[in-house]
Amino acid sequence: MNDTLFHILIIVGVLLGSVTIAAGLIYVERKMLAVWQQRKGPNRVGPFGIFQVLADMVKIFFKEDWIPPFVDKKLFIVAPTIIMLTILMSFAIIPFAPSWVVADLNIGLLFVLAMSSLGAYTIILAGWSSNNKYSLLGGVRGAAQMISYEVFMGLSIMGVVIQTGSFRLTDIVEAQQNIWFVIPQFIGFIIFLIAGVAETHRLPFDLPEAESELIAGFHSEYSGMKFGMFFVGEYLGITLVSALITVLFFGGWLGPAFLPPIIWFLIKMFCFILFFVLLRATLPRPRYDQLMSYGWKLLLPLALLNVLVTGAIVLLNA
Amino acid sequence: MQGYEDIADKLKGKFPEAVQAEQQTQDNILTYWIHKDQIVKVAEFLKKEPGLEFRSLFDLTAIDEQARKHREGQPSSKFTVVYLLLSYARNQFIRLKVALPDEPKLPTMTGVWPAANFYEREVFDMFGISFEGHPSLYRILMPRYWKGHPLQKQHPARATEMGKFSLSEEQMMDMQEILQFKPEEWGLKSTSDNNDDFMFLNLGPQHPGTHGVLRLILQMDGEIITNVIPDIGFHHRGAEKMAERQSWHSYLPYTDRVEYLSGVLNNHPYVMNLERMAGIEVPDRAKVIRIMLDELFRISSHLVWYGTFAQDLGMMTPVFLTFYDRERLFSIIEAVCGDRMHPNWFRIGGVAQDLPEGWDKLVREFLDYFPARLKEYDKMVLKNNIFKARTVGIGVYNTEEAIDWGITGPGLRSTGLAWDFRKQQPYGGYDQFDFEVPVGNNGDCYDRALVHVEEMRQSLRIIEQCLNNMPSGPYKSSHPVATPPDKKHTMYDIETLINHFVNVSWGPVIPAGESFTGIESSKGYTGYYVVSDGSTVSYRTRIRTPSFPHIQFVPYYSKGYTIADLMSILGAVDFVLSDIDR
Incomplete structure (x- = not known):
């Protein structure tokens, strides 16, 4: 009985926790960008503007949820829900602390990859159903980008899998008792980081949106909470990728005992979230074909090489 | 005139009939009144003749002379078209004027300078002077449904002189219809040589990459731009009027x-x-x-x-x-x-x-x-x-x-x-x-x-x-x-x-x-x-x-790039819309 209750608590906790963190990121991102850009950022609602999140949420819920007459209505409504669903599903396999995990699948990593592939549908369907040339261009770009970067994303973490010998995320964390995988798998880490940015289509890989070229790309026609879902989806995506990096390369909940494991996990995760924000504040956006050739010509061979070398070393040691 | 002696000799030697009069202006720029039929030849000569090399059509505008009192020594004219040329080799301007005493019509300069295109459209728009042989002589700053030509002296300058403004649903639909882009008007085809459909993308007037109310219509083959048609005038405030x-x-x-x-x-x-x-x-x-x-x-x-x-x-x-x-x-x-x-x-x-x-x-x-x-x-x-x-x-x-x-x-x-x-x-x-x-x-x-x-x-x-x-x-x-x-x-x-x-x-x-x-x-x-x-x-x-010539030049060198490159190009031009439309 106690076990079931604990499990339900974890499910609710993960669900609420991740959505709250994603919403809170609105504030974190705005404030941090302001710090880096010599501005004040939100400072009107509540002390230091911390209730800005609430204000934003209330605003977006009460906005008119308008569906333009020329869109493909069913797909238009379905599209933004997909990204929320797939990313929230992915959180199910993240171990936040020992046994703090919703579903400790033995194919955990494959599950994440599968879910993030499904996430591509959001962009494609939103771009297609909007019946707008800018959205279509954004959708096409997004589809190509996500499919390409998925390849290296999968390959980049194979080194970790080879070293651990398991797809289960708890096993991967425990395998890092002696040394975090970021050291032996440094190339894998870099490629996973880049692919992660591309998967969440944040600057510098925000080509599907590219506001100076495509206005807002695939979500140009969206308004109200449907638009909000794209944004929460994006922040959820950042949280997920940061959590994955923590688990795969930085030892998950592991850390000196003076802090509880969950705190260690959160600290590491927030470092990467801030890194994502910093990226956005710093870099310009490459051109679409540059992004593609960078991926296929540089990252793919590197990822393959990484798998080859890791495999060889593991074989030698065995 | 000082510094211009050789031009006078050469020009009068080559075209003895062309120069109607010489005018003294306060800016000491040599100003010739050229006969309407010979203006294109004279301009081409000035552009290409070694030693003269007035390579740049610096400005092209017109004057409505009908209310002017002081025109001593100038040929009679209802409308005067003014060409200002610049020679970088000589570091000199020269001004050519064409008198149009009766009908407001003269040959186009686009054959000599493609850059004359926008200027002539502006003169047509503002003065009602038509240029024969111009490839696309449409209004440029005023909307196409506008009646009259604003810089003519008879055109009212204040809203109070123009009667009450009203906009019915029907008129609004007509105005929107006029804004519809028609590729044929600009000599563009809808399909490529291999029978692929081009995409016509309407960039602006409200677009984050155009820095203002600039409208560009892109003819695109995938993400590659094959042609750009700028549509300006949304920021026109009649500064000259x-x-x-x-x-x-x-x-x-x-x-x-x-x-x-x-x-x-x-x-x-x-x-x-x-x-x-x-x-x-x-x-x-x-x-x-x-x-x-x-x-x-x-x-x-x-x-x-x-x-x-x-x-x-x-x-x-x-x-x-x-x-x-x-x-x-x-x-x-x-x-x-x-x-x-x-x-x-x-x-x-x-x-x-x-x-x-x-x-x-x-x-x-x-x-x-x-x-x-x-x-x-x-x-x-x-x-x-x-x-x-x-x-x-x-x-x-x-x-x-x-x-x-x-x-x-x-x-x-x-x-x-x-x-x-x-x-x-x-x-x-x-x-x-x-x-x-x-x-x-x-x-x-x-x-x-x-x-x-x-x-x-x-x-x-x-x-x-x-x-x-x-x-x-x-x-x-x-x-x-x-x-x-x-x-x-x-x-x-x-x-x-x-x-x-x-x-x-x-x-x-x-x-x-x-x-x-x-x-x-x-x-x-x-x-x-x-x-x-x-x-x-x-x-x-x-x-x-x-900015006016700069934006006109953009289509010329942005063909073959992608839409993302167009943003670099537009950004590097450094234009503001008020400067284009005045």
Whole structure:
């Protein structure tokens, strides 16, 4: 009985926790960008503007949820829900602390990859159903980008899998008792980081949106909470990728005992979230074909090489 | 005329019949009245003849002569078309005029200069003069449903003269229908040679990448641009028409807003023209104050360009930092002028007031502060590899093409030609200053960026020289036409009192004549062509803005690039819509 209750608590906790963190990121991102850009950022609602999140949420819920007459209505409504669903599903396999995990699948990593592939549908369907040339261009770009970067994303973490010998995320964390995988798998880490940015289509890989070229790309026609879902989806995506990096390369909940494991996990995760924000504040956006050739010509061979070398070393040691 | 002797000989030798008359103008630019049938041949001769080489069609405009009183020695004409050509080899302008005494029609110049396209459309739009053989003679600044031609003297200038405005549902639908893009009108096909459909993408008038209400229609093959048709005029406010009903003095605030990022840089050519026509000598202190404010505004305009250009390429941060610096500049400008963006500070014969106490401290602080920031931006933007990948080798054109299309400013200098009007035709005292003219090599977007950034450093040098050598003396000429007139002696002698009374109540009278002068503005050459009929208002004021030819040139060198590159190209052009549409 106690076990079931604990499990339900974890499910609710993960669900609420991740959505709250994603919403809170609105504030974190705005404030941090302001710090880096010599501005004040939100400072009107509540002390230091911390209730800005609430204000934003209330605003977006009460906005008119308008569906333009020329869109493909069913797909238009379905599209933004997909990204929320797939990313929230992915959180199910993240171990936040020992046994703090919703579903400790033995194919955990494959599950994440599968879910993030499904996430591509959001962009494609939103771009297609909007019946707008800018959205279509954004959708096409997004589809190509996500499919390409998925390849290296999968390959980049194979080194970790080879070293651990398991797809289960708890096993991967425990395998890092002696040394975090970021050291032996440094190339894998870099490629996973880049692919992660591309998967969440944040600057510098925000080509599907590219506001100076495509206005807002695939979500140009969206308004109200449907638009909000794209944004929460994006922040959820950042949280997920940061959590994955923590688990795969930085030892998950592991850390000196003076802090509880969950705190260690959160600290590491927030470092990467801030890194994502910093990226956005710093870099310009490459051109679409540059992004593609960078991926296929540089990252793919590197990822393959990484798998080859890791495999060889593991074989030698065995 | 001095410096022009050989032209007169050559031209009259080749075309003995063509020249109807020669006209004396206050700006000492050789002005010929050419017969309508021979204008194209004469212009082509001037363009191609070795030794003359008037390669650039610098401006093309018209004058409605029907209400003019002072036309001594000029052929009779209802409408006059005015061509202004520039020879870079000779560093000289020449002006050709064509009289149209009866029907407003003459052959097109687009065969000699493709750049004549937009200018002729504008003249057609504004004056109703049609150009035979023009490929697409549609209205350009006014909407197509407009009745009448605004710069004709009979066209009303005020809304109150035009009857009540109403817009029915039906009219609105018609107007929207007119905005629909029809590829056939522009000689474009809907399908490519392999029978693939082109995509026509409507970019703007509301689009984050166009910096204003600019509409570009892109013909695209996938993401590759095969043609661009600019549709301008959404920002048209009739600045030239307004000049014809404001007094010489009260038109000054309008000039500020012609290119709204450069403030007083717009005042400068206008007042220079009036001072020349009235024979006013500007005191040294006024000259140096003007130059200092010009350069402060040049930096301010370039800062806006810097930030927004980076933003066009997806960089989020620089725009906030450059705007922060611009605020610091504005605090200096505010201390001097009392206003920030549009200070309207120059006056006929000088500037509005003397510099305030402590101005030197403010300027000194900025000079100490800014170079470090520029260095930081270099690190953040110019040295960024993604930025380079987006701009190097994108949007390339050479000096020849730039001259042919009337490109000036950083866009011309990026091709390697060190042509700065502050050096080549020094005005307002610039010959006394020590600065360099930065140039690029490749004429691509990256070089245009480099030139812009280096220009800010040179402006700092000029400002420093102003600061260290600010002359003492009056800040405005004591000439009776200088406005507002000096009040000191009005209570002591009747002559000054009368002058003061007349100039304040009616406004100054500028002697009849014509003058064209321009300056090296932040975006290129801004010139004013002022025609006075000896009254308190201008008879015709033509504003030659740099952005107009620059935007016309964009389609020519953006074919074959992607839509993302178009954003680099547009960003590097450094235009503002008010400058295009006036």
